Amino acid sequence: MANCLRSAICLIAISIAATTASLSQSTSTHTSEAQNKGAQAKNPTRGGSPSELRKEFDGISDVIPQTRNRPSQQPKPTIRVMTLGHESHGKSTLTAAITKILYQTGGAKFVPYDDIDNPPEIEVQGIKVAATQVEYETQKARYIHIDCHRHPDNTKLLTSKEVAMDGAILVVSAQDGPMPQTREHIILAREKGVKSIVVYITKVDLVDDVELLALVELEVRELLTRYGFNGKEVPVIRGSALMALVGKRDDIGKKSVIELLNTMDRHFAESKKERRR
Ligand SMILES: Nc1nc2c(ncn2[C@@H]2O[C@H](COP(=O)(O)OP(=O)(O)OP(=O)(O)O)[C@@H](O)[C@H]2O)c(=O)[nH]1
Ligand SMILES: [Mg+2]
Numbered sequence: 001m002a003n004c005l006r007s008a009i010c011l012i013a014i015s016i017a018a019t020t021a022s023l024s025q026s027t028s029t030h031t032s033e034a035q036n037k038g039a040q041a042k043n044p045t046r047g048g049s050p051s052e053l054r055k056e057f058d059g060i061s062d063v064i065p066q067t068r069n070r071p072s073q074q075p076k077p078t079i080r081v082m083t084l085g086h087e088s089h090g091k092s093t094l095t096a097a098i099t100k101i102l103y104q105t106g107g108a109k110f111v112p113y114d115d116i117d118n119p120p121e122i123e124v125q126g127i128k129v130a131a132t133q134v135e136y137e138t139q140k141a142r143y144i145h146i147d148c149h150r151h152p153d154n155t156k157l158l159t160s161k162e163v164a165m166d167g168a169i170l171v172v173s174a175q176d177g178p179m180p181q182t183r184e185h186i187i188l189a190r191e192k193g194v195k196s197i198v199v200y201i202t203k204v205d206l207v208d209d210v211e212l213l214a215l216v217e218l219e220v221r222e223l224l225t226r227y228g229f230n231g232k233e234v235p236v237i238r239g240s241a242l243m244a245l246v247g248k249r250d251d252i253g254k255k256s257v258i259e260l261l262n263t264m265d266r267h268f269a270e271s272k273k274e275r276r277r
Contacts, residue, residue, distance in 0.1 A: 079268045082146040085171035086179035090202040092116045094241035095147040099134050101257045108136035125163045129153040140265035151181050158188035167196035167268040174207040177216040178223050190228045196271045198235050198263055204252050205240040235263045
């Protein structure tokens with residue numbers, strides 16, 4: 001009888017413990033989801049919860065560069081890139097958008113704009129700069145991508161001998177076209193020996209005039225040619241990183257970032273391979 005009573009008490013205790021654990025787990029999940037939604041409402045560029053983001057990208061995974069290495073595949077090269085371009089032209093927004101797009105394939109941890117826009121000092125190949133380093137993986141390569149906080153930090157990296165870059169994403173605002181720092185970064189990138197440049201003309205959502213966009217593209221190509229790059233051949237993608245980041249206007253948002261990533265894969269990975277030969 002005493003044994004029977006002890007077993008019953010034991011069973012009741014186990015069941016109370018299990019119920020408490022499950023309640024506290026479900027409360028913490030709900031709290032973090034609610035916090036996530038609250039943060040998103042305050043700032044749309046922060047993106048949604050992982051499950052919301054996955055839903056948002058359903059159906060386009062076939063066009064996003066897939067990231068997983070199959071066992072038979074060769075190891076992917078590591079490509080070091082940085083975002084260049086005039087201040088406020090949209091470098092950090094594009095950096096955040098890339099991580100958001102690749103989050104869907106498991107190729108990146110999503111890094112919100114606010115975390116990129118105001119970074120602490122970090123060491124990039126031994127050089128101290130206020131910058132964010134994001135890492136992501138596409139079909140063809142692993143990327144280490146540096147987005148500097150301000151123009152002087154970009155200059156510091158571009159002029160230091162210790163820092164090696166395989167490529168650069170030159171960000172140009174469709175509204176403003178190339179500006180003094182665009183030119184300066186092109187010159188410094190050339191002097192540094194950055195072999196590959198891909199141009200992303202952003203803020204296309206703010207420009208309706210197709211001729212104006214064509215003019216901006218022409219100006220960038222001319223500038224690149226003037227300072228030693230092959231301006232005619234450099235890939236130029238038009239889009240809006242902000243639209244990609246907030247999940248609107250897929251035609252100029254998400255799709256343009258996917259196009260950029262595919263272009264980077266072709267351009268940067270290929271030219272790194274050629275340099276090795
Ligand atoms: N409408 C629109 N605004 C954009 C787009 N991309 C960036 N912006 C806005 O442009 C402003 C500057 O963007 P950032 O990404 O901080 O620019 P940045 O080049 O990193 O600026 P610095 O690091 O200060 O040189 C922000 O207010 C962005 O929201 C875009 O595609 N469309
Ligand atoms: Mg920035």
